[in-house]
Amino acid sequence: MLLEVKNLKKIYTTRFGGNQVQALSNVSFSVEEGEYVAIMGESGSGKTTLLNILASLDRPTSGDVLLSGVSLLSISEKEISAFRRDNLGFVFQDFNLLDTFSVRDNIFLPLVLAGCRYEEMEARLNPIAKRLGIPELLAKFPYEISGGQKQRTAVARAIITKPQLILADEPTGALDSRATESLLGLFGELNADGQTILMVTHSVKAASHAGRVLFLRDGEVFHQLYKGAMTVEEMFARISDTLTVLAAGGENG
Structure with a gap:
């Protein structure tokens, strides 16, 4: 199992008044290697908190997260950024x-931080740039390219x-419909090649491309x-129906 x-459980204590807010109460699930999983839920359902814990940016009040059998809670603060960079x-x-x-330098950044040699960075970049259709963009700057290209x-x-594991947080949220289609196609291709993807999204369209949706x-x-x-299309309809039930506060069969 890749992710367990x-x-x-995550409880926040507010700064003023000391009120306690329970963001996560009892979340358990697992993700196998090669799965493409979407997580949905209304605002305040705990999606962002969960993603932050999976990204090792936040720690739970209780419970555990294991990636390839390694507990994220067992990794020291000193080693966590390297662990995040190497595995996520x-x-x-x-x-x-x-x-x-x-x-080019934006793409290289995690490898630079990991101390990779330039030759190796270039060797890794070339096939990826070709695959993503961005070789002609490499010398440009982010403010010179479109949202889809970014x-x-x-x-x-x-x-x-x-x-x-790839963790995607509302990856289509700032994209127009054409760029959204393109990105979802790309995620599908990466997943078909064996890349495990966990995506938090409000978009029924985005979620309908995943192999499994957690609500x-x-x-x-x-x-x-x-x-x-x-x-x-069938998955889109099923997700829409489930979200309707969620919003109404009913039980789902």
Whole structure:
């Protein structure tokens, strides 16, 4: 099992008044290597908190997260950023690119931090740039390219480290419909090649491309859908129905 999430609970104490807010109450699920999983839920359902814990940016109040059998809670603060860089790839809604770096240097950044030699960085970049259709963009800067091209740059940066797991946070949130289609096609190709992807999204369209969708409600996994032999259109309809039930506060059969 690649990722195991066990009984996660997260309680925040507010700064003013000391009120306690329970963001996650009891979240358990696992992700096998090569799976493509989407996580959905209304605002306040705990999606962002869960993603931050999986990204080792936050620690749970109780429970555990294991990646390839290694507990994220067992890794020291000193080693956590290297662990994150070596094992996780990130794709964010707002791209998180550095405007003063070229596209090439943005993609190279995690390898530079890992102390890679330039020759190896170039050797890794060339096939990825070709695959993502961005070779002619490498010398440009983020402010010179479109949103879809920025997200492709971010995907290139995420996969150049050969991560065990890609964590995507609303990856289509800032994209127009054409760029969204393109990105979802790209995620599908990467997943078909064996890349494990976990995506948090509000978009029914994005989630309908995943192999499995987990629905969070009130800090717990409320329901899950497996795509199986369903088409994207059939999955879209099933997800929409489930979200309607979620919003109405009913039980899902």
